[in-house]
Amino acid sequence: MNEDSNSIGLVHSKRAHFDAPLPLACGVDxxxxxxxxxxxxxxxxxxxxxxxxxxxxxxxxxxxxFTDSDRPEETLGWWDNMIGPGxxxxxxxxxxxxxxxxxxxxxxxxxxxxxxxxxxxWGADFPVVTVEDWVAAQARLADYLGIHxxxxxxxGSLGGMQALQWTIQFxxxxxxxxVIAAAPNLTAENIAFNDVARQAILTDPDFHGGHFYEKxxxxxxxxxxxxxxxxxxxxxxxQMAERFGRRKRPGAGSYGxxxxxxxxxxxxxxxxxxxxxxxxxxxxxxTRALDYFDPALTxxxxxxxxxxxxxxxxxxxxxxxxxxxxxxxAREIVNALVHNGQNxxxxxxxxxxxxxxxxxxxxxxxxxxxxxxxxxSS
Amino acid sequence: MNEDSNSIGLVHSKRAHFDAPLPLACGVDxxxxxxxxxxxxxxxxxxxxxxxxxxxxxxxxxxxxFTDSDRPEETLGWWDNMIGPGxxxxxxxxxxxxxxxxxxxxxxxxxxxxxxxxxxxWGADFPVVTVEDWVAAQARLADYLGIHxxxxxxxGSLGGMQALQWTIQFxxxxxxxxVIAAAPNLTAENIAFNDVARQAILTDPDFHGGHFYEKxxxxxxxxxxxxxxxxxxxxxxxQMAERFGRRKRPGAGSYGxxxxxxxxxxxxxxxxxxxxxxxxxxxxxxTRALDYFDPALTxxxxxxxxxxxxxxxxxxxxxxxxxxxxxxxAREIVNALVHNGQNxxxxxxxxxxxxxxxxxxxxxxxxxxxxxxxxxSS
Numbered sequence: 118m119n120e121d122s123n124s125i126g127l128v129h130s131k132r133a134h135f136d137a138p139l140p141l142a143c144g145v146d147x148x149x150x151x152x153x154x155x156x157x158x159x160x161x162x163x164x165x166x167x168x169x170x171x172x173x174x175x176x177x178x179x180x181x182x183f184t185d186s187d188r189p190e191e192t193l194g195w196w197d198n199m200i201g202p203g204x205x206x207x208x209x210x211x212x213x214x215x216x217x218x219x220x221x222x223x224x225x226x227x228x229x230x231x232x233x234x235x236x237x238x239w240g241a242d243f244p245v246v247t248v249e250d251w252v253a254a255q256a257r258l259a260d261y262l263g264i265h266x267x268x269x270x271x272x273g274s275l276g277g278m279q280a281l282q283w284t285i286q287f288x289x290x291x292x293x294x295x296v297i298a299a300a301p302n303l304t305a306e307n308i309a310f311n312d313v314a315r316q317a318i319l320t321d322p323d324f325h326g327g328h329f330y331e332k333x334x335x336x337x338x339x340x341x342x343x344x345x346x347x348x349x350x351x352x353x354x355x356q357m358a359e360r361f362g363r364r365k366r367p368g369a370g371s372y373g374x375x376x377x378x379x380x381x382x383x384x385x386x387x388x389x390x391x392x393x394x395x396x397x398x399x400x401x402x403x404t405r406a407l408d409y410f411d412p413a414l415t416x417x418x419x420x421x422x423x424x425x426x427x428x429x430x431x432x433x434x435x436x437x438x439x440x441x442x443x444x445x446x447a448r449e450i451v452n453a454l455v456h457n458g459q460n461x462x463x464x465x466x467x468x469x470x471x472x473x474x475x476x477x478x479x480x481x482x483x484x485x486x487x488x489x490x491x492x493x494s495s
Numbered sequence: 496m497n498e499d500s501n502s503i504g505l506v507h508s509k510r511a512h513f514d515a516p517l518p519l520a521c522g523v524d525x526x527x528x529x530x531x532x533x534x535x536x537x538x539x540x541x542x543x544x545x546x547x548x549x550x551x552x553x554x555x556x557x558x559x560x561f562t563d564s565d566r567p568e569e570t571l572g573w574w575d576n577m578i579g580p581g582x583x584x585x586x587x588x589x590x591x592x593x594x595x596x597x598x599x600x601x602x603x604x605x606x607x608x609x610x611x612x613x614x615x616x617w618g619a620d621f622p623v624v625t626v627e628d629w630v631a632a633q634a635r636l637a638d639y640l641g642i643h644x645x646x647x648x649x650x651g652s653l654g655g656m657q658a659l660q661w662t663i664q665f666x667x668x669x670x671x672x673x674v675i676a677a678a679p680n681l682t683a684e685n686i687a688f689n690d691v692a693r694q695a696i697l698t699d700p701d702f703h704g705g706h707f708y709e710k711x712x713x714x715x716x717x718x719x720x721x722x723x724x725x726x727x728x729x730x731x732x733x734q735m736a737e738r739f740g741r742r743k744r745p746g747a748g749s750y751g752x753x754x755x756x757x758x759x760x761x762x763x764x765x766x767x768x769x770x771x772x773x774x775x776x777x778x779x780x781x782t783r784a785l786d787y788f789d790p791a792l793t794x795x796x797x798x799x800x801x802x803x804x805x806x807x808x809x810x811x812x813x814x815x816x817x818x819x820x821x822x823x824x825a826r827e828i829v830n831a832l833v834h835n836g837q838n839x840x841x842x843x844x845x846x847x848x849x850x851x852x853x854x855x856x857x858x859x860x861x862x863x864x865x866x867x868x869x870x871x872s873s
Contacts (some may be wrong), residue, residue: 144752245750305735305758309727312759313720316751316766320716342691342720349687357683363789372521372623374693374779380683380784381690388694401752408756411500411741478768 123203125157128194130224133261139219139254141412142409145244149233151256153224154178154216157200158208160264167212167264169255170196171272171279174347174403175395177223180215181208187393190359198478205487211268218248219254220402228398229330239398241327246402248275248282248410255279256287268493269293273475274442275403278410281450284427285412293493294427295486297434298475300446301453302411307441310350310353311404318397327398336397341388343400348387353438353471421453431461432489434482436474437490464487501581503535503560506572508602511639517597517632521788523622527611528635531602532556532594535578536586538642544589545642546868548574549650549657552725552781553773555601558593559586559595566772576856583779583865586633597632598624598780606776607708619705624780626653626655626660626788631655634665637652646871652820653781656788657824658827662805663790671871673864674804676853677811678824679831680789684685688728689782692721693799696775705776714775721778726765731816731849799831809839810867812860814852840867 130153138146160167170180172195180198183193191313195402199211200206217225220243227241235242259267270291272280277299283291303311318324323337325332352360361380369377376382416422431454435447444465466482468474474482516524526844533556538545540728548558550573559578561571578584578591595603606621613620637645648669655677661669681689696702699717703710730738739758747755750869754760794800809832813825822843832839844860846852852860 304732304739305741305756306727306730306732308741308756309723309735309758309762312756312762313723313727316723316763317695317720319752320720342695342698345687345691345694346724349684349691352684354682354684357687361683363680363683372783374623374697374783378683378690379685380687383688385685386693405750405752428754442748 123201124197125201125208128155128157128179128182128184129156130178130184132224133258135261135389137257139250139257141244141250142247143244145245147219147226150219150226150254151224151230152216152219152226152254154214154258154343155180155182156215156256156262157181157213158211160212160262164263164265165268166210167214167259167262167267168206169259169267169270169283170200170213170215171251171255171270171276172215172218173274173276174400174407175391176218176276177221178215178225179223181213194440194475199483199486203485205492206271207487211490214258216255216258218251220397220399220406221342222266222396227396228327228402229396232274233463238328240330241398243398243402245405247406248278248432249286251279251406252282252286252455256290259290266290266292269295270406271297272299273297274299274472278407282410284429285423286430288426290430292431293432293489294429295432295434295489296447296450298436298439298442298472299450300442301413301449302444303407308408310346311408315345315401315404316344317342318401321397324397329397329402335392337392340395340397340400341392341475344391344395345384345388348384350441351471351473353440353469355438356469356471359469393458420449421456423461424450424453425457427454427459430493431459432485433461433463434466434475434485435463436466436468436470436472438469439472439474441472499614501579502575503572503586504577506533506535506557506560507841508533508556508562511636513635513639515627516633517635519628520625521623521679525597525604525622528597528604528632529602529608530594530597530604530632532592532636533558533560534593534640535591535827536589537560538590538640542642543644543646544588545592545637545640545645546584547637547645547648547661548578548584548591548593549629549633549648549654550593550596551650551652551654552778552785553769554654556593556595556597556603557601559591574854577861577864582800583864584649584868589868592636592640594633594636596629598777598784598813600774600777602866605774606705606780607774616706616708618708619776621776621780623783625784626656627664629657629784630660631666633661634668638670641856644668644670647673647868649675650677651675652677652850653785656785660788660790662807662809666804666806669807671810671867672807673810673867674828675826676814676817676820676850677828678820678826679791682824686786688724689786692724693779693782695720695724696778699775702775705779707775713770715770718773718775719770722769722773723762723766726762728819729849729851731818731847733816734847734849737847769793771871799834801834802828802831802837805837807834808871809837810863811839811841812844812853812863813841814844814846814848814850816847817850817852820849859866
């Protein structure tokens with residue numbers, strides 16, 4: 118079977134509108150809000166074959182297949198290698214749902230949406246949302262779709278945190294949780310990198326306190342720096358050495374501050390591309406949600422206590438060269454579940470691709486996900 | 496013996512003016528230039544007890560003792576715990592020289608100096624200087640001081656690269672080289688971090704293409720981000736977890752983008768302090784010198800070939816938690832020297848302080864430096 122040829126094909130996003138207020142962790146009630154989502158495959162009669170895909174920092178609802186967008190970064194779904202007919206998350210069997218989280222910049226209610234109280238864009242006044250808020254909103258979407266319980270909730274990185282939080286927040290509504298390249302909270306170093314990225318945005322003169330939409334400008338300098346820095350933490354040192362090393366660009370040797378090394382060229386390209394379309398307020402919100410996530414906090418730091426109410430079965434996947442969320446962090450989750458006698462499998466995948474490994478086509482990794490989902494009932 | 500009480504005391508900087516042109520690697524001849532330096536202890540009659548201290552990215556000539564400056568960051572020398580009467584680098588025995596490198600912002604000729612060709616500050620037109628250029632300039636200073644050969648050249652980080660380069664560039668003028676917390680070149684990841692820091696400065700609207708002096712502004716936003724990022728790479732993940740962890744500031748819980756976590760407060764403090772006094776053009780120059788340093792480049796990557804002409808004895812020191820220049824990188828230097836049958840000792844110090852360990856008071860580390868220098872003849 119050639120997985121790559123098994124595309125879902127052209128997909129169209131859908132929109133769910135909610136008028137029942139959503140109480141957020143910060144104390145604000147979001148009175149009216151939309152979620153943009155995509156679905157692949159068919160919901161069966163028992164409504165028990167649905168899988169929710171949670172996205173990471175810069176992700177969105179367009180997970181698989183392709184769109185007719187003229188924005189190239191949106192054409193192919195960000196996890197198309199994982200999801201489709203015959204792929205590890207097999208849409209011949211499962212009804213797969215991708216959703217853009219609240220605060221996002223791909224169609225769901227977020228900082229660029231109109232604040233009903235002011236009839237102007239929310240901007241920096243958009244409430245700070247948390248992983249718990251996202252899960253609560255996703256549960257409303259499940260209601261909307263007629264899904265009482267997900268066969269599985271799946272996510273990588275910040276998405277993995279949502280997959281974990283689902284099992285705590287709605288223990289009866291998730292049968293399997295696939296927590297990939299994630300951690301039970303951020304370390305000081307993780308927060309530090311987020312802080313530098315946020316400060317780059319917040320101190321960009323074009324940020325205008327988050328109300329740049331009305332000024333006709335975008336804080337692209339700050340977003341660009343944030344993304345460049347992010348990319349350093351997504352790759353591994355070894356992989357960077359292999360891909361770029363100390364290789365210079367053609368025409369290097371100028372003894373100046375233009376691009377001299379291949380790695381500089383790569384980072385500038387990634388930074389420029391991202392700054393051209395991503396929303397700065399969304400970047401702030403997503404990184405803050407990462408900072409705040411800490412399910413053990415209310416249990417005096419005892420993750421096992423926090424996870425005790427989960428009824429799901431777990432697959433935890435980590436990657437050898439991921440230094441953003443290392444295998445040691447994944448094992449904290451695994452150890453807490455084992456301590457509780459809960460059902461968990463942990464696989465550490467040997468991969469050169471650092472944190473980004475969870476997005477990569479890797480035979481062993483994909484076989485693990487395929488096998489796990491192949492064994493679940495629906 | 497209490498090392499801490501053995502301060503050199505009040506010190507004054509000196510200035511050496513040079514009119515003989517200095518040909519730089521970039522092709523420019525620096526026609527007239529100054530080096531600011533300090534000396535501690537006394538040069539003996541044979542002029543064979545002199546030790547040169549090379550500084551790192553943000554360092555300078557004021558290495559030990561204290562000044563009467565009203566700028567607190569300049570009051571105590573940056574390596575005062577290492578250098579003084581009875582200290583590991585013992586000024587009762589050695590004549591110790593600290594120098595501010597060309598391109599610096601602490602008195603030596605640099606971007607804020609007047610360009611004789613234009614009678615305006617050099618700014619971004621200051622030539623890009625390399626480690627080789629610095630060593631050549633330091634050799635002129637040695638001539639000026641009547642020192643034919645250094646008993647030792649000592650440096651940490653970028654300073655360690657200079658200590659290494661001295662042995663290649665002037666094999667007969669350095670008897671011992673102490674290469675501390677250094678590497679034979681930067682990795683792609685190292686360059687990537689430098690690149691983000693530089694881009695923060697270069698894209699700060701107050702940078703004005705490097706000619707901000709005449710505009711009455713300083714690119715403090717960019718410098719601040721550069722320093723915050725630098726600090727992440729100077730500390731270790733473990734040390735950050737221990738010092739800051741996920742602890743919140745008093746009054747945290749605002750669900751906003753002000754400082755919430757202790758680590759944010761620390762980084763902002765360090766960034767603000769640095770941005771208040773350091774020169775942005777100097778930061779660019781120092782990071783580019785780091786990027787370019789690669790003594791093996793002209794030998795097809797064979798470091799052992801590059802080091803073959805060295806006649807010095809070497810002490811290479813690395814630190815277990817240094818992830819900027821890891822022990823593995825130090826071993827590349829050691830292995831090259833061993834391959835050549837050259838005289839080298841390597842000590843890996845167990846330390847929690849990451850790259851910054853080379854600046855810390857650590858009994859084992861200081862005992863090693865003391866013992867090594869105690870055994871050299873002069």
